[in-house]
Amino acid sequence: VSGILQCGYPAGYLLAAVVYGLLYQQTIGGYTIGWRFMFLLSFIPALIVLFIRSHVPESPAFVEAQKSVKPGLLETLQKHWGVALYAVVLMMFFNFFSHGTQDLYPTFLKKQHGFDPHTVSWITIVANIGAIVGGLAFGALSEKIGR
Numbered sequence: 001v002s003g004i005l006q007c008g009y010p011a012g013y014l015l016a017a018v019v020y021g022l023l024y025q026q027t028i029g030g031y032t033i034g035w036r037f038m039f040l041l042s043f044i045p046a047l048i049v050l051f052i053r054s055h056v057p058e059s060p061a062f063v064e065a066q067k068s069v070k071p072g073l074l075e076t077l078q079k080h081w082g083v084a085l086y087a088v089v090l091m092m093f094f095n096f097f098s099h100g101t102q103d104l105y106p107t108f109l110k111k112q113h114g115f116d117p118h119t120v121s122w123i124t125i126v127a128n129i130g131a132i133v134g135g136l137a138f139g140a141l142s143e144k145i146g147r
Contacts, residue, residue, distance in 0.1 A: 003143075004014070004135075005139075007132045017128060021121025024117045025117055
């Protein structure tokens with residue numbers, strides 16, 4: 001299950017790379033589509049999420065778990081401040097390395113190496129297919145040997 005959840009980011013990135021490769025340089029009535037139109041397309045996944053949240057019921061296990069009394073956020077942070085600080089710093093570095101490489105890499109290829117948008121799109125597509133396959137494979141592996 002963790003592998004499927006882990007694939008959400010590369011799946012979205014893959015979809016964006018496909019749309020980028022297909023539309024970025026297209027022109028409509030003398031106007032190049034470019035990044036602005038692609039930015040406007042980003043509302044579609046948000047609408048899908050809203051539809052799912054409003055039409056798919058919660059699982060019985062989740063509803064039952066919500067009934068139990070849980071400690072407040074401040075109480076939890078006071079008890080486990082060291083773990084919380086560790087998690088914040090760890091995620092900060094994960095995000096720094098992940099987004100610093102994945103998100104800026106296509107721009108780096110275009111600006112520094114002169115790759116055209118079509119080539120950048122294909123490189124990004126292949127990289128994210130690899131991320132999806134890796135997420136699923138290692139998620140399944142962690143289910144078998146990681147517990």
